[in-house]
Amino acid sequence: MSFDRPSGSTGIQFAGLQARSAGRAVRRAGAAAVGLLGLAAGIFFLAPSAGPDLLPQPGVDSAYAEPAPERDASAAPQSPAAQRPQLAALSDAASNEALLTEPYRVTLTVARGDTLMAMLTDAGLDRPQAHRAIQALADVYSPRKLKPGHSFDLTLAPAVGDRPATLQELLFEPDAARRVVVARENGADGPRFTASAIDRPLTTRLARAGGSIESSLYVAALDAGVPSTVLGDMITIFSFDIDFQREIQPGDRFSLLFEEKRDEDGAFVGSGDVLIAEMTVGGKQRRYYRFEDSDGFVDYFDGEGRSVRKALLRTPVDGARISSRFGKRKHPILGYTKMHKGMDFAAPTGTPIYAAGDGVVEVAGWNGGFGKYIRIRHNSTYKTAYAHLSRIDGRMKPGAKVRQRQIIGYVGTTGRSTGPHLHYEVHKAGRAVNPQGVKLPTGKVLAGADLTRFQAAMGEVETLYAQAEPLSGVVVAAEDGGSCTAPAVATC
Numbered sequence: 001m002s003f004d005r006p007s008g009s010t011g012i013q014f015a016g017l018q019a020r021s022a023g024r025a026v027r028r029a030g031a032a033a034v035g036l037l038g039l040a041a042g043i044f045f046l047a048p049s050a051g052p053d054l055l056p057q058p059g060v061d062s063a064y065a066e067p068a069p070e071r072d073a074s075a076a077p078q079s080p081a082a083q084r085p086q087l088a089a090l091s092d093a094a095s096n097e098a099l100l101t102e103p104y105r106v107t108l109t110v111a112r113g114d115t116l117m118a119m120l121t122d123a124g125l126d127r128p129q130a131h132r133a134i135q136a137l138a139d140v141y142s143p144r145k146l147k148p149g150h151s152f153d154l155t156l157a158p159a160v161g162d163r164p165a166t167l168q169e170l171l172f173e174p175d176a177a178r179r180v181v182v183a184r185e186n187g188a189d190g191p192r193f194t195a196s197a198i199d200r201p202l203t204t205r206l207a208r209a210g211g212s213i214e215s216s217l218y219v220a221a222l223d224a225g226v227p228s229t230v231l232g233d234m235i236t237i238f239s240f241d242i243d244f245q246r247e248i249q250p251g252d253r254f255s256l257l258f259e260e261k262r263d264e265d266g267a268f269v270g271s272g273d274v275l276i277a278e279m280t281v282g283g284k285q286r287r288y289y290r291f292e293d294s295d296g297f298v299d300y301f302d303g304e305g306r307s308v309r310k311a312l313l314r315t316p317v318d319g320a321r322i323s324s325r326f327g328k329r330k331h332p333i334l335g336y337t338k339m340h341k342g343m344d345f346a347a348p349t350g351t352p353i354y355a356a357g358d359g360v361v362e363v364a365g366w367n368g369g370f371g372k373y374i375r376i377r378h379n380s381t382y383k384t385a386y387a388h389l390s391r392i393d394g395r396m397k398p399g400a401k402v403r404q405r406q407i408i409g410y411v412g413t414t415g416r417s418t419g420p421h422l423h424y425e426v427h428k429a430g431r432a433v434n435p436q437g438v439k440l441p442t443g444k445v446l447a448g449a450d451l452t453r454f455q456a457a458m459g460e461v462e463t464l465y466a467q468a469e470p471l472s473g474v475v476v477a478a479e480d481g482g483s484c485t486a487p488a489v490a491t492c
């Protein structure tokens with residue numbers, strides 16, 4: 001579990017004593033004594049400048065690094081004399097009792113290396129109680145499946161005297177569809193914990209969105225209500241055809257049909273599959289359909305049943321800038337004119353490099369002026385090579401199989417190089433060719449029964465597309481290639 005630091009890292013969120021804190025959550029450090037912290041914050045509110053003798057735990061010290069936000073001028077006496085009324089109030093038996101027993105909530109966020117036992121005992125529970133709560137949880141959710149970033153809401157009654165904090169309820173949502181509650185019950189033979197899991201019914205509906213790109217695809221997608229996961233899928237689908245760094249121009253358009261998951265209140269909780277993805281870039285329109293073939297292989301295909309997947313990626317790094325093209329140039333280090341047999345992509349050291357296509361590693365290691373170097377043989381015609389790497393992935397050994405878009409290494413500046421970049425070469429039948437100009441062989445083409453099934457599926461999904469309600473205010477492409485705004489109708 002992470003301790004909360006002023007820097008804002010996640011950890012315990014203390015939101016106790018709502019009545020006194022006007023409902024505001026107070027972020028605090030000092031997770032080791034959070035039970036006492038609730039108590040301490042209450043005292044601190046009543047007597048903010050009370051001496052350290054009133055502040056119960058050493059582990060709480062850092063809690064006072066930031067002032068309690070609830071404190072207002074009237075509750076913040078300036079002199080010891082002015083404190084007395086508040087201290088007197090605190091000693092009043094009734095308010096003291098309320099202060100000591102009022103349940104409060106903490107949110108614990110799992111960090112790498114945390115165990116649930118350690119998190120619960122850090123929150124003030126004794127080990128037997130924490131153990132029973134974990135056992136109860138295990139009936140419906142294995143604590144082994146906990147991941148960093150998961151968080152729990154605990155409702156605790158504060159520790160009083162020798163009695164440790166008592167857990168009233170533990171609430172946990174492992175994912176958008178599931179809610180797990182561990183609750184305390186007072187049975188005949190003392191308190192025990194029971195766990196229940198509630199599966200929230202999620203509905204999947206189809207959403208249609210599209211737009212015209214004015215400044216960037218990202219902004220246009222956001223404006224059209226496209227979830228970031230769907231935008232990521234769209235970029236992957238078109239990554240074989242479109243160079244997103246360089247080719248997108250104002251006026252280019254996109255259109256999508258995708259699954260949305262919503263909870264019972266209608267709130268968006270996540271996206272599912274993209275069923276149709278279309279982009280019109282530089283006047284060229286491409287429309288692709290999701291399809292699972294008879295081998296169970298899911299891919300996107302154009303209207304003729306050709307896979308979007310090409311044999312080779314044009315750009316084997318994301319977010320890079322072309323710093324030198326293929327062709328004759330004055331060599332930056334050697335000084336004389338020399339053929340540049342590849343393309344250079346400038347990118348920060350450590351940027352992942354992808355295998356441009358499926359294949360087998362031929363060379364992986366130091367190669368003179370190329371520095372750390374990898375060469376992959378894709379088929380009898382094509383090979384690709386990658387130079388000046390900072391690091392080669394450990395699995396890249398001669399003979400190793402690689403998959404397209406698998407990370408093979410990282411950008412660097414080893415060998416004869418002036419700065420961090422990837423030097424990328426495509427070899428066709430033994431000769432270096434321009435990676436930009438090369439007519440890349442296409443991937444799979446559906447045929448026979450698969451093609452028949454695909455055509456039927458395409459017809460169905462086109463009907464769904466026509467019926468789907470566009471997300472509000474989206475611009476959809478009209479049949480004539482123009483566009484119009486259609487906030488509420490499916491076609492225009």
Ligand SMILES: [Zn+2]
Nearest residue numbers: 342343344423
């Ligand atoms: Zn180069």
